[in-house]
Amino acid sequence: MSLVRNNKEKANCTERILAFKDSIELLKGKWKLYILQMLSTSETMRFKDLQENVVGITPKVLSKELQELEQNLLITRTVNNTRPVTVSYALTKHAKETEPIINALIDFGVKHRMKIKEK
Amino acid sequence: MSLVRNNKEKANCTERILAFKDSIELLKGKWKLYILQMLSTSETMRFKDLQENVVGITPKVLSKELQELEQNLLITRTVNNTRPVTVSYALTKHAKETEPIINALIDFGVKHRMKIKEK
DNA sequence: GCTATCACTTACCTTTTGGAAAGTAACTAT
DNA sequence: ATAGTTACTTTCCAAAAGGTAAGTGATAGC
Numbered sequence: 001m002s003l004v005r006n007n008k009e010k011a012n013c014t015e016r017i018l019a020f021k022d023s024i025e026l027l028k029g030k031w032k033l034y035i036l037q038m039l040s041t042s043e044t045m046r047f048k049d050l051q052e053n054v055v056g057i058t059p060k061v062l063s064k065e066l067q068e069l070e071q072n073l074l075i076t077r078t079v080n081n082t083r084p085v086t087v088s089y090a091l092t093k094h095a096k097e098t099e100p101i102i103n104a105l106i107d108f109g110v111k112h113r114m115k116i117k118e119k
Numbered sequence: 120m121s122l123v124r125n126n127k128e129k130a131n132c133t134e135r136i137l138a139f140k141d142s143i144e145l146l147k148g149k150w151k152l153y154i155l156q157m158l159s160t161s162e163t164m165r166f167k168d169l170q171e172n173v174v175g176i177t178p179k180v181l182s183k184e185l186q187e188l189e190q191n192l193l194i195t196r197t198v199n200n201t202r203p204v205t206v207s208y209a210l211t212k213h214a215k216e217t218e219p220i221i222n223a224l225i226d227f228g229v230k231h232r233m234k235i236k237e238k
Numbered sequence: 239g240c241t242a243t244c245a246c247t248t249a250c251c252t253t254t255t256g257g258a259a260a261g262t263a264a265c266t267a268t
Numbered sequence: 269a270t271a272g273t274t275a276c277t278t279t280c281c282a283a284a285a286g287g288t289a290a291g292t293g294a295t296a297g298c
Contacts, residue, residue, distance in 0.1 A: 019228025020221070024152060026231065027224075029285075033143060047245050061286060063246060073234060084244045084295055097230055102139070104219040105146075109138025111216050112145065115192065148255075166275050180256060182276060203265055203274045 026072055027101070031057055031065050036095060037102050039075065044090040074098070145191055146220070150176055150184050155214060156221050158194065163207040193217070 069075045074095040078088045188194045193214040
């Protein structure tokens with residue numbers, strides 16, 4: 001009986017570690033979280049908007065990051081019927097669940113900046 | 120008056136973006152969050168404990184990551200008076216503030232794994 | 239015809255990350 | 269003397285990440 005419970009707890013623990021690693025994998029790199037945070041402030045943004053607002057990113061890298069985010073169901077890509085063509089990117093409902101991560105990162109960053117100012 | 124407020128809000132916004140980027144910089148890479156999470160479960164761990172429990176990490180990489188975490192005030196390194204020498208690593212009080220980040224990553228990972236199982 | 243805009247793509251290159259394998263230094267136990 | 273333990277370090281290398289600069293294709297306005 002306690003053995004079953006141990007197994008369940010072990011399985012649950014393993015699952016949590018896998019989930020943790022998946023999250024890190026999904027959001028890794030210099031830009032992905034920054035892009036998600038940017039999209040969370042604006043509902044939809046065009047490629048050019050992102051290029052201008054995600055300071056420092058180049059079109060090549062932006063394009064690659066957007067493709068990966070789309071593949072992982074975190075953003076949607078919509079071609080608009082405009083001339084010249086524009087393309088709108090938006091967070092999926094699912095991606096909105098990354099908000100706690102982003103907020104936690106900001107909170108920690110603020111604390112860290114205060115910490116290193118102490119010296 | 121509203122201008123001052125705008126400036127304050129802008130400054131605050133900039134500060135939050137800097138904080139966000141600092142956090143990402145501090146915790147980037149394949150291993151750092153994993154190491155922090157591991158240390159959060161055990162109070163202190165020796166180099167060898169970490170090598171065994173952070174599955175897949177090599178001594179070279181572990182050593183480098185620990186040095187960076189120490190430099191950033193996230194862990195402490197203590198040489199123990201044992202034979203052969205052992206070295207204990209522990210989270211700083213400050214690093215314990217990363218817990219919300221780790222929990223948020225686990226939560227999102229769990230949701231993501233459910234999402235992709237749907238298909 | 240020429241220029242401009244948008245959303246990319248391509249080629250090339252440098253830097254960073256991280257892994258494999260072996261070695262080292264200090265010390266203990268046999 | 270030799271083998272074992274701990275905590276690393278060193279060398280060498282491959283892959284990934286990311287930047288620069290230029291180009292492409294569709295279309296519109298002048």
